[in-house]
Amino acid sequence: MLDLSRINCLGAALRDATTTYKSRVALIEADRHREAARYSFAEVRARAEGIAAQLQAEGLQPGDRCAILMQNQSKWLISATAALWAGAVLVPLDYKLTAGEQLALLAHARPRVLITEHATWERLLTESPGAPQALAELVVIVTEPPPDRALGRARAWQPKDAPFTYHERQRDDVACIVYSSGTSGTPKGCMLTHHNYLEQAQVLGRLYPMDEGDKFFSILPTNHAIDFMVGYLLPHMMGGAIVHQRTLRPAFIAATMQRYGITHIALVPTILKNLERKVKDRLDELPKWQRLLIDGLIDLNDAATRRAPNHAISRNLLRPLHDTFGGKLRLIFAGGAFVERGTAEFFNRIGIPVVIGYGLTEAGTVLTVNDLKPFRGDSVGKPVPGAEIEVRGANERGVGEIWARGPTVMKGYLDAPELTAEAIQGGWLRTGDLGFIDAAGHLHLVGRAKNMIVTEGGKNVYPEDIEALIGELDGCEEFAVYAANYIWPTGKLTDERLVAVLRPKRGDDPDQRAAPDRLLAALRRQNRGLADYKRLAGVILWEHEFPRTASQKLRRDQLAHQLRERLARAEAIQDL
């Protein structure tokens, strides 16, 4: 691991890495069963310098923003490194959003340059009505250009054989603007500084070291805080290799793990759960005596590795299970959403520990993390060195809202001083999550204090955004969208669903009884148009006028209170 304490910015750390580890493998890109690219650190340096030269030739200045909108691939990381070396502020965008949502974020971030895949660029142009202002002044650089077509105003991604000027940034300068949510309404662009990232990287690098020959398989979107740290910055800073697979289908993922001997991977809980089910199904198919033998070996492994993981022991005891994951997998980072205790414990018992942490984009990658000494599947771990956690307004069970302070907390939201003032008070970040700290200092999450959900795939969804997307509903007096667990807290982070509260119109319509049905049909139509993770799961029909402020703003907490007082969750919510 590089010593980051004397380094000022991410660009400097990445430059150090490319000279320190120059002959080691830095990036491998597979596409199905082919290897599309393989670069040593020295080759990454040469290519990133060539792209930095291209960016500067296009007019990029230090402090300008450079957006990256791509699926995971080596060009993503080379582009990011190039932009950082040119002194730019990175704006990583989510390729899974709709074109409209991506345009809204581009309009908010106002980057000087956008680097994207050609197919994505075409989609931005064709799916957005008119000529959006967001794109007017943008320099667009595209990868994977079709060989036989003109690119219009876009330029092809091409390392330039020309000198470039390296621009050092200061620790307190913004390194990245990462959108945590809010594709309508006010986007929340978290401004994270070089200091934020360097401090986080130093801590995580010590906790989970990587070495030459280790390979991190990057399959979570790199724009997400977790992959950006563990699937880009950390392997580079520690001299490990990063493996990409352009075709993320189960068969190719498994083959890639085998072929390259993947040692580290980050997954969202849904994928982890699927893997658990597959392994268990395989175990269930075994003859009874074999099953008993494997169960015995799992128990033995559990006892042998209770204090700390030991991959060599686990692999020798449970080789067939480990071979399912390529045989070399040592560590799974789980993040983005709630990890079920049983799943984490299962993987730990077979000797592939799952690192469970708790974090928000607003605070880098993680605030607390399980250090595996020993493994615990029931908590989200202890605060990482430097981070402080406070539980405020605790009830008699010690449960209260989690506040955090530390070197990874963002500077604020881009162009949203009011949101920033709500989120950061007196240097403390208000997380909006509920939890308690146990006697061993481990944090436990029990729910959310704010009206939002995190999908199983790790996306933050704010009901206010969904309201804006639904817009007007014929036959509806007023409506509001809620996280069901906000109205009826369950004390858990499972079964998070979005529900709409509707007050149907009661006009002079003679066909009044049919009105709610027509309204529901209209809502279903609107719902279908939303990205799948934003869709409403249910509706609550409500006869009473919504409580509002003098300026007609919905009093969301009061309405939730009224609903909770008068209705039981199970009866109130109709499936949509």
Added chain:
Amino acid sequence: MAADTLPTLIKLAAARYGAEATKLGPDDDIFESLGIDSFQAVELISDLEDEFDVELPDYELQGVKTFSALAAKIDKRR
């Protein structure tokens, strides 16, 4: 567009997920009309690659929602 792409695509999709091909229209939302999520759609993409002998890269399928849009992506590669 090759004349057979869309009907073949719809036939394969219907067969794979137990839907009625006659009830699926070119502009229908693939996920909605078949009641599948993007994980499940992977199987269909593999079927289509075999049937049409093409490779459909993930980065081109991003944002594709309707049968006709998917058929167009297949044709581009045929």
